[in-house]
Amino acid sequence: MSASYLQEFAVGFTISLVWLTIHVISTYRSGNTPGRLIVVSLTFSAVALYLLTSVPYETVSSSLISLMYFLALTPLAAIPFLLRITASLSNEFDITVFQEADSVSDSE
Amino acid sequence: MDAPFLRVAGGVLVLVSISWNRMGPSDFRYRMALVIAAVGILLAIGRDVLSPSDFYGRFYGDDASTDMGVIILHFFTWALLLVIGSMLTIRGSRVYGSISPATLFSGWLLVISSISVAMFFRPGADLLDPMRGVFSIWDALSAAPIILGIISGLIAAVAIVAWSEYSEPPLPPTPGLDDDERLHVRKIVEDHLGGVN
Numbered sequence: 001m002s003a004s005y006l007q008e009f010a011v012g013f014t015i016s017l018v019w020l021t022i023h024v025i026s027t028y029r030s031g032n033t034p035g036r037l038i039v040v041s042l043t044f045s046a047v048a049l050y051l052l053t054s055v056p057y058e059t060v061s062s063s064l065i066s067l068m069y070f071l072a073l074t075p076l077a078a079i080p081f082l083l084r085i086t087a088s089l090s091n092e093f094d095i096t097v098f099q100e101a102d103s104v105s106d107s108e
Numbered sequence: 109m110d111a112p113f114l115r116v117a118g119g120v121l122v123l124v125s126i127s128w129n130r131m132g133p134s135d136f137r138y139r140m141a142l143v144i145a146a147v148g149i150l151l152a153i154g155r156d157v158l159s160p161s162d163f164y165g166r167f168y169g170d171d172a173s174t175d176m177g178v179i180i181l182h183f184f185t186w187a188l189l190l191v192i193g194s195m196l197t198i199r200g201s202r203v204y205g206s207i208s209p210a211t212l213f214s215g216w217l218l219v220i221s222s223i224s225v226a227m228f229f230r231p232g233a234d235l236l237d238p239m240r241g242v243f244s245i246w247d248a249l250s251a252a253p254i255i256l257g258i259i260s261g262l263i264a265a266v267a268i269v270a271w272s273e274y275s276e277p278p279l280p281p282t283p284g285l286d287d288d289e290r291l292h293v294r295k296i297v298e299d300h301l302g303g304v305n
Contacts, residue, residue, distance in 0.1 A: 012257020037272035070251035
């Protein structure tokens, strides 16, 4: 396994952990967000970012560029879902659907 | 401030806006998500958009595929087209109300535009050499290490969340609603259902 492979892997790993930390801190709700989650995610992100400082800037930059290149597949991946939604004939929020669901639950 | 710092700050704000957008309409942060997303996108691409003098040359230049500014602007262009197109497609479909052919058509037009930009109008494209710059699945596979890293990081993130939630002491049972609260909830539900019993 080459050093470059490991460095690019570390970039991806750090992205996920930093994303988790950003999510946990930005959606903090007093009494709902566990304190341990904040401490652990912050610690892991700090360690990952510290380790990333030893990775050359060019490697980080080329990793991010190849990630964005790969993400260009997203519009193609979204097509089956959008086709299914377009072809769908059911209305999830139709009042009659609520009434039918209500009558079914009543009969049970 | 230098360009990499602005791009990182913009990326962080876009991630924050995605998280805030998932918080639900009762939270103030949900209403601020769109503003934060706009600020984040502006920070990430503003420098390149606001100085377009040499941008055309950079987009079609030999170094376009390694120019971070060009790549980020290209990324946000197709991503915005995809997001707006998907929203219009979903709004225009039967799922959330009556079908709207005009909205549906506009949505699909934007989604197809997004695919065209993502696949064909790539940095480094050349009208005289049509295959140059076109999306290549082999080049995309070069992102395998970072994708594996992201997947591993997500697994670690799920493990951290599960551990922290299971290790917290359970909360006491929530007390039931009193009469006033019950009437308040009933009124809200009836208002939203249009008074249907």
